[in-house]
Amino acid sequence: MESYVRCTRCDRYICPACMREAAVGHQCVECVKEGARSVRQARTAFGGRISTVPVVTYVLIALNVLAYLGELVRPAIVDRFEMLGAGLAGPDGGHYLWQAQHPADFSPEGVVDGEWYRMLTGAFLHLPPTEGTFGILHIVMNMVSLWNLGRVVESQLGRVRYLALYLLSALGGSVLVLLIAPDQPTLGASGAIFGLGAAYYVMARRLGADMNAVNRFMAGLLLWLLISAGLTSWQGHLGGLLAGGVVTLAYAYAPRDSRRALVQGAVCAGLLVLLVVLAVGKASALRNGAG
Structure with missing residues (x-):
């Protein structure tokens, strides 16, 4: 098809079927694509990409619900993947308190036995319907809190920063449990949710x-932290709260220039290293009978 229309950007001839309307005149497809690549992406006040759909929050809720359904089908999932610093599995299939010196027919279980995955998998499990103080309300309350808080936090931080915050908060809760109450089995998303708070x-x-x-809101959160000392794992709640606070302070007060992402990433990486060092040190002490 013969054309007499030129692209207002590159001045090349373009066919009428391919040309795209611009603010002034028309542009060819190649210039439209180049322009889209050069447009600066809108960012939130904390450096994240703006998104209107809280995809990460949806995915986290879905993972928690799927894990809960898995528990209902196979209850043994709880014992296998809940957060446990150190314990002993007996020859009768029972679970016993940790002792560094134990009979040969008892085997270690938990982080002390190299089951490091428990420090994150425990944050996606919840109490079975008929167990504990809350039963099924455990996951219901946590998912409602995650829905209400997660959407707000994700919209401000962007997906990548939000996911890093959530996982580091969950890990922070598990590390504090390991440090203070290594023989206490814990599970639930509460530590990560306290980090979101x-x-x-x-x-x-x-x-x-x-x-x-x-x-x-914060007064209610801290009040629940005190109440939970007698009902749930306050160590997990406090650890998540502290880790989430550290990460978000880095997000909020990093320089608002080209160094921002670097500073934010460095703080997250530094916190991760600190948590790993603390966990490895505690696990080693437990194995040596000094924990």
Whole structure:
């Protein structure tokens, strides 16, 4: 097809079927693609890419629900993947408190036996319907909290930063459990959710939000932390809260220039290294009978 229309950007002839309307005149397909690549991506106040759909929150909720359904089908999943620092599996199939010096027919289990995956898998498991203080309310309350908090935090941080925050908060909770109560089996997303709560508070202060409602929210969160000391794993809650606070402080107060992503990533990496060192040191001490 003969054409007499030129691209306003590269001045080449373009066919009428391929040309794209621009602010002034028309552009060819190649220039439109080049222009799209050169357009600067919109960012949130914390450096994340703006997204309107909280995909990561949806995926995290789905993983928790799928894991719960797996527990209902195979209850042994809980014993195999919950967070446990150190324990003993007896010849009768029972679970016993850790002792570095144990009979030959008892075998170690937990992080002390190299089951490091428990430090994250435990954050995706919840109490079976008929067990514990809360039963099925355990996962219901956690998923409602994740839905309410996660959507807000993810929209401000972007998907990558949000996922790093969630996983580091979950890991922080597990590490504090390992340090303080290594023989206490724990499970649930609460540690990660407490990390999201800390993130919500730090972000609100950084953005200059009305702190009255935010302070009431944090007061309720801290009150639950105290109440949970007698009902659930307060160590996991506190560890998640502290880890989430550290990560979000880095997100919120990193320099707002080309160094921002580097500083944020370095703090996350540094926290991960610290948590790993603490976990490895505690596991080694437990194995040597000094834990």
